Amino acid sequence: MKKLALHWQILLGMAAGVIFALILTNFSWGSEFVNDWIKPFGTIFINALKLIAVPLILGSLIKGISDLKDISKLSKMGTKTIGIYIGTTIIAVLIGLTMVNLIKPGNAITQETQQDLITSYEGDASSKIADAEKQKEAGPLQALEDLVPDNIFAAAGDNANMLQVIFFAIFFGIGLILIPEKTAKPVKDFFDGFNEVILKMIDLIMLAAPYGVFALLAALVVESPSSDLFAALAMYGITVLIGLALMIGVYILLVWVFTKNKPSFFINGIAPAQLLAFSTSSSAATLPVTMERVEEHMGVHQEVTSFVLPIGATINMDGTSLYQAIAAVFIAQAFGMDLSIGAQLGIIATATLASIGSAAVPGAGMVMLVIVLAQAGIPEAGLALIFAVDRPLDMCRTVVNVTGDAAVSLMVAKSVDKMGPPNVKEWDDEYHPKNIPAEEKA
Numbered sequence: 001m002k003k004l005a006l007h008w009q010i011l012l013g014m015a016a017g018v019i020f021a022l023i024l025t026n027f028s029w030g031s032e033f034v035n036d037w038i039k040p041f042g043t044i045f046i047n048a049l050k051l052i053a054v055p056l057i058l059g060s061l062i063k064g065i066s067d068l069k070d071i072s073k074l075s076k077m078g079t080k081t082i083g084i085y086i087g088t089t090i091i092a093v094l095i096g097l098t099m100v101n102l103i104k105p106g107n108a109i110t111q112e113t114q115q116d117l118i119t120s121y122e123g124d125a126s127s128k129i130a131d132a133e134k135q136k137e138a139g140p141l142q143a144l145e146d147l148v149p150d151n152i153f154a155a156a157g158d159n160a161n162m163l164q165v166i167f168f169a170i171f172f173g174i175g176l177i178l179i180p181e182k183t184a185k186p187v188k189d190f191f192d193g194f195n196e197v198i199l200k201m202i203d204l205i206m207l208a209a210p211y212g213v214f215a216l217l218a219a220l221v222v223e224s225p226s227s228d229l230f231a232a233l234a235m236y237g238i239t240v241l242i243g244l245a246l247m248i249g250v251y252i253l254l255v256w257v258f259t260k261n262k263p264s265f266f267i268n269g270i271a272p273a274q275l276l277a278f279s280t281s282s283s284a285a286t287l288p289v290t291m292e293r294v295e296e297h298m299g300v301h302q303e304v305t306s307f308v309l310p311i312g313a314t315i316n317m318d319g320t321s322l323y324q325a326i327a328a329v330f331i332a333q334a335f336g337m338d339l340s341i342g343a344q345l346g347i348i349a350t351a352t353l354a355s356i357g358s359a360a361v362p363g364a365g366m367v368m369l370v371i372v373l374a375q376a377g378i379p380e381a382g383l384a385l386i387f388a389v390d391r392p393l394d395m396c397r398t399v400v401n402v403t404g405d406a407a408v409s410l411m412v413a414k415s416v417d418k419m420g421p422p423n424v425k426e427w428d429d430e431y432h433p434k435n436i437p438a439e440e441k442a
């Protein structure tokens with residue numbers, strides 16, 4: 001029997017998890033059973049993925065940069081990458097603002113529902129506000145200061161410090177390019193091998209993906225709040241979902257126009273990473289799979305993926321910025337505030353920066369939303385309004401975050417001529433794909 005493609009296996013796992021949990025919630029012992037006996041497997045799966053993130057960044061970025069052979073290539077690729085990332089994030093915020101101004105979901109919230117939501121989620125919201133307070137107290141250059149770790153082991157010891165690990169890896173890679181080739185060779189060989197081992201470990205973890213997502217979704221279903229609250233926020237949720245869907249459309253179009261690859265090529269290539277992003281709500285946990293898909297299934301050279309994707313996972317969050325723009329205006333609408341054009345323009349800047357500052361973990365976008373609200377003068381208590389539906393929307397925005405990283409890496413690869421046909425396994429020294437079937441070469 002032909003083996004089912006990975007994305008179908010993952011989808012089946014997700015659907016089975018939801019159905020299983022829905023059946024079990026009918027029994028008094030059901031939720032406890034899922035929490036005690038199913039959820040731990042989901043946690044183990046996410047942990048295994050996160051476990052790979054730091055070694056993967058170190059291995060692949062050092063290998064990728066040292067492969068570049070000269071620094072000017074790095075700065076060329078770096079400028080393009082950051083430029084396109086910021087460009088797509090601004091497009092996302094603009095789509096968000098347009099949708100929320102057109103649909104006006106906040107006007108559908110009655111005074112009564114507003115009070116209900118605020119009393120139900122006041123406590124949860126205040127812990128997010130407290131988290132954000134810490135960030136707000138920081139000076140304007142704090143982000144730059146945080147980029148440079150004072151101890152690489154301490155930095156690598158915390159997944160939240162991914163940008164610091166990226167900084168070290170780039171710095172190390174540059175050092176490796178600058179020393180004589182003979183001395184550099186053993187170090188480079190080590191990282192080449194190290195990197196292969198990590199990629200193999202990802203393959204092994206992915207064998208468990210269908211079971212991992214089964215456990216994750218089953219646990220989510222038994223933990224989700226009542227459907228009444230969802231209904232009250234339906235218009236807001238739909239607005240975010242339409243915005244996110246449009247953003248996926250933008251990526252497909254960009255990939256099509258810039259790389260001449262058909263939508264089906266892009267979607268089939270990235271689908272397993274999208275499903276994993278949906279199940280884990282974390283771009284960081286999905287990173288290993290995003291890299292594998294873009295490299296091995298879409299033909300982007302490792303030199304590009306190893307640089308563009310880890311940076312993208314931490315700073316490029318188009319789904320998050322789109323959601324922050326919609327959530328901010330929605331809360332203002334629900335409180336009966338009329339936001340001026342000036343305030344909405346301010347949201348473009350703050351949502352772009354807040355999404356860059358959001359960590360690639362579940363719920364991070366909501367913490368940074370506090371900063372967008374504060375800047376626009378919208379009551380922070382409004383966070384309690386949207387709490388009930390944040391997790392499902394987080395799952396969806398993470399899909400967009402990951403898709404955006406993949407789309408940009410394809411565009412950067414095309415622009416620096418590092419893109420081969422799909423399923424390239426080997427490249428020669430000039431970065432030409434080695435294993436193209438004869439008919440494609442002709």
Ligand code: ASP
Pocket residue numbers: 281282283284317319320358359360361362363364365366394397398401
């Ligand atoms: N969960 C998102 C991510 O990891 C961040 C967010 O909360 O928006 O990409």
